[in-house]
Amino acid sequence: MDKIEIDAKELHYTPLNQQIRKAVHEGAKEITIRNIMGQRFIADGLKGGVSLFLHGVAGGDLGMFMSGPDITLYGNADHAPGNTMDAGTIAIHGSAGDAVAHSMRGGKVFVRDTIGYRGGIHMKQYLDKRPVLVIGGSARSFLGEYMAGGLILVLRRTPDAMNDERGIGSGIHGGEIFIRGKIDNNCVGVGTKKDPCSGDEIARIIPLIHEFAEKFGVDPAPFLKSEYTRISPASARPFANKYTWE
Amino acid sequence: MSIGTVPLKFRVTIDNKQCMACARCVENCSYGVFRMENGVVRVSPRHCVACHRCLAMCPRDAISIEERPVDYRSHPLWTTDVKEAIFNQARTGKIIVGGMGNALPYPVIFDRLVLDACQVTNPSIDPLREPMELRTYLGKKPSHLDLLTKINGDVELISTLVPNLKLETPIMIGHMSYGAISLNAQTSLAKAVNEIGTFMGTGEGGLHESLYPYQGNMIVQVASGRFGVDINYLERGAAIEIKIGQGAKPGIGGHLPGEKVNREVSVTRMIPEGSDAISPAPHHDIYSIEDLKQLVRGLKEATEWKKPVFVKIAAVHNSAAIAAGIARSSADAIVIDGFRGGTGAAPRVFRDHVGIPVEAAIASVDAKLRQQGIRNEVSIIASGGIRESADVAKIIALGADAVYIGTAALIALGCRVCGTCNRGVCAWGIATQRPDLVKRLDPETGSKQVANLIHGWTDELAELMGAAGINSIESLRGNRDRLRSYMLDEALMTVLDVKSVGA
Numbered sequence A: 001m002d003k004i005e006i007d008a009k010e011l012h013y014t015p016l017n018q019q020i021r022k023a024v025h026e027g028a029k030e031i032t033i034r035n036i037m038g039q040r041f042i043a044d045g046l047k048g049g050v051s052l053f054l055h056g057v058a059g060g061d062l063g064m065f066m067s068g069p070d071i072t073l074y075g076n077a078d079h080a081p082g083n084t085m086d087a088g089t090i091a092i093h094g095s096a097g098d099a100v101a102h103s104m105r106g107g108k109v110f111v112r113d114t115i116g117y118r119g120g121i122h123m124k125q126y127l128d129k130r131p132v133l134v135i136g137g138s139a140r141s142f143l144g145e146y147m148a149g150g151l152i153l154v155l156r157r158t159p160d161a162m163n164d165e166r167g168i169g170s171g172i173h174g175g176e177i178f179i180r181g182k183i184d185n186n187c188v189g190v191g192t193k194k195d196p197c198s199g200d201e202i203a204r205i206i207p208l209i210h211e212f213a214e215k216f217g218v219d220p221a222p223f224l225k226s227e228y229t230r231i232s233p234a235s236a237r238p239f240a241n242k243y244t245w246e
Numbered sequence B: 001m002s003i004g005t006v007p008l009k010f011r012v013t014i015d016n017k018q019c020m021a022c023a024r025c026v027e028n029c030s031y032g033v034f035r036m037e038n039g040v041v042r043v044s045p046r047h048c049v050a051c052h053r054c055l056a057m058c059p060r061d062a063i064s065i066e067e068r069p070v071d072y073r074s075h076p077l078w079t080t081d082v083k084e085a086i087f088n089q090a091r092t093g094k095i096i097v098g099g100m101g102n103a104l105p106y107p108v109i110f111d112r113l114v115l116d117a118c119q120v121t122n123p124s125i126d127p128l129r130e131p132m133e134l135r136t137y138l139g140k141k142p143s144h145l146d147l148l149t150k151i152n153g154d155v156e157l158i159s160t161l162v163p164n165l166k167l168e169t170p171i172m173i174g175h176m177s178y179g180a181i182s183l184n185a186q187t188s189l190a191k192a193v194n195e196i197g198t199f200m201g202t203g204e205g206g207l208h209e210s211l212y213p214y215q216g217n218m219i220v221q222v223a224s225g226r227f228g229v230d231i232n233y234l235e236r237g238a239a240i241e242i243k244i245g246q247g248a249k250p251g252i253g254g255h256l257p258g259e260k261v262n263r264e265v266s267v268t269r270m271i272p273e274g275s276d277a278i279s280p281a282p283h284h285d286i287y288s289i290e291d292l293k294q295l296v297r298g299l300k301e302a303t304e305w306k307k308p309v310f311v312k313i314a315a316v317h318n319s320a321a322i323a324a325g326i327a328r329s330s331a332d333a334i335v336i337d338g339f340r341g342g343t344g345a346a347p348r349v350f351r352d353h354v355g356i357p358v359e360a361a362i363a364s365v366d367a368k369l370r371q372q373g374i375r376n377e378v379s380i381i382a383s384g385g386i387r388e389s390a391d392v393a394k395i396i397a398l399g400a401d402a403v404y405i406g407t408a409a410l411i412a413l414g415c416r417v418c419g420t421c422n423r424g425v426c427a428w429g430i431a432t433q434r435p436d437l438v439k440r441l442d443p444e445t446g447s448k449q450v451a452n453l454i455h456g457w458t459d460e461l462a463e464l465m466g467a468a469g470i471n472s473i474e475s476l477r478g479n480r481d482r483l484r485s486y487m488l489d490e491a492l493m494t495v496l497d498v499k500s501v502g503a
């Protein structure tokens, strides 16, 4: 059985995850789950090459510790989808709460609309594992705080969104944040460097723009034509000069 | 420079009548104290940290080390340490960082508590003759059991029990990460806990592949940096520990400098070689007890509810109230790390001034959980400054289920508590990643020494219990009647809930 349907109505998250794991174990390639009503931890720690199609509103920590699966969520997600995720993809047709992609170490998270505070906080990279977070709308303050690796791209469909957000990239010591358009100096956090994007750098985000446009069925043209601001670490060792030995 | 040179910390002298110029001290000192000049050993005593590697290796007992050979004018307030910290900061303007635990001479509560023994009226038990039960189970215990009596008289257990960790002794080894200590040090500890039938923590550094054979005795840690954490790591551990805080530096994060992140360390931490590993002060997905519950459950859900989840906090003023929240978070055990806990590097001001002693914290946490009727929901693990078996007995009598030892296990590997772990050139091969130094620590010998230590303590614990007429660790737990305070003030006696000697 390649395709499985699960009805999540009035189902607690543990039995829901048990059904998902069982289906994956039995070789399912596509799992559709309907009537999701805020169940947390969906696909938590799930491994393998399965695709999940979720209908409804997902609770916190969607795809936490996940390693491999491909999730499409038709609806909004609560906080921290992609928390400490290792590999795979999450595409959210809607908005998501705070700490999206918290400590994510690999894979990709796409959010069509907006996300809350601390998005991409402490994302990190290692060898070929390079996590990516793409946001179609805007993000609240402290985007990419403590970021240690990976890439965040904010397409800012409404160009003046995020004008009042603060602390973008504060404490960043690896990775890069791309934001469409210009960002005020007051908006970026300590330890950051803010520059207009160069051609090489734009080349890194073009495939992601296409992937975003394809996933959500939008026209990539306006994003491809735009200018971007790149926020990166002022130093790879932000705390190196703070301490003296006893 | 206006401050000039400060007095020597240690004077190193070589007795030339004894010295045979074998140069072992030159080879062994990783701090650069010794050098050979024209067949004679010369010293630069200013580099000495008193790690005693040279003393231990000198075949002729030719080396002597004297602490503080030059005195400042003594003063009760403006002590040497205070003055030198001021000199340091006047020069640098920076935060002072040091290794190992709290360095201030606060009174030790353990040393103001005495244990009981039987005389005449209730006989003591001879552990050689009678079985002594030291086996300890960590994790949730059911508040009641549902049983079904069948028609044929058989009784069946209906309640589902949650997984517990089974320890052959209430002594475990706390979290010291690969990166902070060497792989040979971790391997020594891992072999020892495996042999004894107890557990050790991985620290926030992931689990090195070569330790997979011992994973059944490893508690994997999830800290705010989430270094080395993936589903593979979580599934390998016997239990998972969320580190919220650490006794040596409550309230602040951790920071492994890039120099210590070599290729191997970078593999287990899953970060690029040479990059700083920065753990933020809080977990940024935990801003409340409700969020903590979310992470506890997230970890359990990821590992299909098969593993106990521990939560470690630093012992602070309101530990008891925090613990009561943790006990309701689905966690299986709470680790309370006292202010004497060791560490590779901590800001001096935190190490010496923030947090409370583990004795007081354990007693108040145990009391609070009992008052609220939820003591069975979690086990309590005490850590930070456990030096000997008597401390283990005392802290269990104050309410702990088990202890983590850290520094004591390192001392069993040769550590002299020189307090310079942060320098990364530990001459004993413990707190270093330099291959030539790491090689000095043989995991076979090391593990025997650590296993011997735990074995010795466990036997002493059995003797202490037997003398008190107790044959099971369960009957010692929280049994404050077997403790008396000697010269503690009344307020502290109330907190600990112990009587005075003679009472």
Ligand code: SF4
Pocket: B014, B018, B019, B020, B021, B022, B023, B024, B025, B026, B041, B057, B058, B059, B060, B061, B062, B063
């Ligand atoms: S190890 Fe001892 S005997 Fe050998 S050179 Fe050094 S001081 Fe002399």
Ligand code: SF4
Pocket: B051, B099, B100, B410, B414, B415, B416, B417, B418, B419, B420, B421, B422, B425, B426, B427, B428, B430, B431
């Ligand atoms: S482990 Fe740390 S305190 Fe112990 S000997 Fe090595 S450097 Fe010194």
